[in-house]
Amino acid sequence: MIAQNMPTKFTPLQLELLKLFGREVSQEDLIAIKDMIGKYFLDKLQQKADSSVKEKGYTQQDFDSWLNDPSQ
Numbered sequence: 001m002i003a004q005n006m007p008t009k010f011t012p013l014q015l016e017l018l019k020l021f022g023r024e025v026s027q028e029d030l031i032a033i034k035d036m037i038g039k040y041f042l043d044k045l046q047q048k049a050d051s052s053v054k055e056k057g058y059t060q061q062d063f064d065s066w067l068n069d070p071s072q
Contacts, residue, residue, distance in 0.1 A: 010018065025033070066072065 020033075
């Protein structure tokens with residue numbers, strides 16, 4: 001049960017989304033927006049992963065070795 005006197009705090013992202021969806025949006029647009037948001041976060045994750053791989057000096061050979069290690 002949700003406490004009725006407890007104020008809800010929204011993040012800036014949530015507030016922007018509430019503004020956006022305060023208007024009528026077609027199902028097609030909703031799907032496109034969800035896809036764009038998903039791609040945005042996928043790109044950010046890929047950038048962080050690439051940065052980490054570069055920072056640690058991992059190579060494709062390292063990944064192949066880990067994938068083919070029978071003890072894993």
